[in-house]
Amino acid sequence: MTSELETLPLTRERAEAMLKEGRVKVAVIGLGRIGLPTAAVFARAGAAVTGVDINPQVVETLQEGSCRFADEPGLQELLSDVVKRRKLVATLDLGIAVSSSQFIIICVPTPVDQTKTPDYSAVKKTSHAVGAALREGSIVIIESTVGPGTVENLIRPILEEESGLTAGQDFGLASCPERSDPGNILENLKSVPRVIGAINGQCGEAVAVLYEAVLGVSVIGVKDPKTANAVKLTENLFRDVNVALANEFALLFEKLGIDTYEVINACGTKYNFVPHYPGAGVGGPCLPSNSYYLIAEGLKTGNIPYLIRLAREINDRMPDHVVELVSEALNEVGKTVKGARIALLGVTYKPNVRDIQLSPVQKICERLEGMGARVVIYDPMLLDEEVFGHRVERCADDAVDSADCIVIGTAHPEFYQLQLRHLSRIVNGRAALVDGRNVLDPATVRDAGFAYRGVGRGTS
Secondary structure (H helix, E strand, O other): OOHHHOOOOOOOHHHHHHHHHHEEEEEEOOOOHHHHHHHHHHHHHOOEEEEOOOOOOHHHHOOOOOOOOOOOOHHHHHHHHHOOOOOOOEEHHHHHHHHHHOOEEEEEOOEEEOOOOOOHHHHHHHHHHHHHHHOOOOOOOOOOOOOOOHHHHHHHHHHHHHOOOOEEEOEEEEEOOOOOHHHHHHHHHHOOEEEEOOOOOHHHHHHHHHHHHHHOOOEEEEEOOHHHHHHHHHHHHHHHHHHHHHHHHHHHHHHHHHHHHHHHHHHHOOOOEEEEEEOOOOOOOOOOHHHHHHHHHHHHHHOOOOOHHHHHHHHHHHHHHHHHHHHHHHHHHOOOOOOOOEEOOOOOOOOOOOOOOOOOOHHHHHHHHHEEEEOOOOOOOOOOOOEEEEEEOOHHHHHOOOEEEEEOOOHHHHHHHHHHHHHHHHHOOOOOEOOOOOOOHHHHHHHHOEEEEOOEOOOO
16 A cells, blocks of 8 residues: 555544544545435544535535435534534535545445346446546545445446556555434444445555544454445345245235234244334335345356345235235225225335335335225325325325225324324225234224224234
């Protein structure tokens, strides 16, 4: 490595001192749900941070000290502070940001396309631009989620070709995949250990002490970037596969007249059982996509991860099962999906988050409309917004009024407190209620007069 890189902090004490003196310069590329909090937290720790985004509106909003993510507790206050103190600035000019920074953190999106193939176009474009401005001694850190080997086989060659430098000799390269939960990101950043894999020990040590000093969390060092990325995917796919198993139990136990939740809760009393629960589907930017990063790498080696692929198929089918439950429940009250007014309560992919990325409720909505239903939507995180071609109602009563069926798609806290007897008086005669998230007690729903169905809840 060059002498310039050797001057970077190699102990936590030195890193903290340099941060305090404002001598650590960081560029964060991609100011989305992960990049923006990351930039703010590094700035709070004392780093001089330049946030980069391709969207002028995103840059302008940050320059004003405003936060686009109102569902991230504490982020607005933090942004206001660090922007006011000029510890965090924003720009469209990636080249200037990279050339003036010691650490470049890449947080750009990595979705999958319509064929379920990882779309690394943003990573590739960013890598070309970073490489063109990269200076000796800098360290590039990939926080974006990518498949194992992507850093070594895709990102590294682009950086080296564009810069004319050699990774591990002239600049550092590491993976530190984000491990945050949307809606709790600031809390996660200061409490969840980080996993770092670098191309050599010196680079890994520099990145580790930086993250320890900034975040105050422990760091788990692994052999290389592909191992770090494997950790990120494994922890997410562990959950996805186990949710799929719970969904398989739910589909079977419904037919057997068994309550899946009762079964799982009883199983949870055993020391080696890890409870996972069924539901209307899995959404968000991570779980629906992460499987395909690993599947793609497996296909390259001739090793097809069948279980991971099947789990994803099971979870992807759960919205269709919810539609089947809607049809069953409506039939019980002498109605059909065609012509029915159906109130969808909750459309975000998880509670308390203003995000509909790959929400399974979108498929439920589209299927019901395709069968002739009249769908109305209420979600407390999206009031008066246009979602899935519908204007979100101002309150649950407005959505439920004259409805033939209520479908709970997201477990927002508000829905645990639904006044069922009141709702039963404003629906269209006797109505159905389908709980896709185990929000309500089945007996209480039935006592209020609804025809009840729930994912994994046996009816006999």
